[in-house]
Amino acid sequence: MKSIQYKIFNLTFFCALLMSIGSVIESNAQVVLYMEMMGEEKPIKYYEGQMLSFKSADYPDEWQEVKIDRIIDEEKLVLYAGGMLKLTDITDIRRSRGWANTIGYMLQTFGTAWLAFGGVAHFAYSNFTFGVDTLAIGGTAIATGWLMRKLLKFKKYKIGRRTRLKILDLSWPTPSGG
Numbered sequence: 001m002k003s004i005q006y007k008i009f010n011l012t013f014f015c016a017l018l019m020s021i022g023s024v025i026e027s028n029a030q031v032v033l034y035m036e037m038m039g040e041e042k043p044i045k046y047y048e049g050q051m052l053s054f055k056s057a058d059y060p061d062e063w064q065e066v067k068i069d070r071i072i073d074e075e076k077l078v079l080y081a082g083g084m085l086k087l088t089d090i091t092d093i094r095r096s097r098g099w100a101n102t103i104g105y106m107l108q109t110f111g112t113a114w115l116a117f118g119g120v121a122h123f124a125y126s127n128f129t130f131g132v133d134t135l136a137i138g139g140t141a142i143a144t145g146w147l148m149r150k151l152l153k154f155k156k157y158k159i160g161r162r163t164r165l166k167i168l169d170l171s172w173p174t175p176s177g178g
Contacts, residue, residue, distance in 0.1 A: 030170040055092040104149035111141030
């Protein structure tokens with residue numbers, strides 16, 4: 001019975017500590033770059049401090065990657081270390097797919113290990129020969145991993161009728177009204 005009271009006291013103390021720390025920390029206003037796609041349930045949100053990879057109207061053939069420093073709702077601007085970007089100038093957005101990169105590396109590692117162990121087994125054991133089957137399995141795994149990393153690494157969105165960008169200001173109004 002004593003241990004239950006002790007656990008409840010610890011939990012209460014921990015919650016009170018978190019609430020007191022959370023009330024003291026100053027948070028920034030939540031201004032979000034919001035990308036909604038027709039037919040998708042969840043929109044994609046970009047916050048201040050996140051990386052944004054995009055093509056602009058000024059450089060239509062070049063992917064640019066910037067860290068968002070500030071998002072200004074009134075002027076529809078995204079500020080970054082090198083300058084500023086109007087929301088209407090963004091023509092494409094690119095998001096990285098971590099799973100494609102990870103699985104690609106795993107397949108390449110498997111293929112390399114398969115070929116290495118096959119080579120060691122060929123010279124270490126007299127009853128094993130390094131044949132076309134060993135080369136095909138290792139080579140296919142390496143090639144598939146490389147293709148996954150090159151072709152599936154990014155998902156690209158064309159900004160237009162089906163994909164729209166908005167800036168949402170989710171902050172509470174200040175008591176002074178300004």
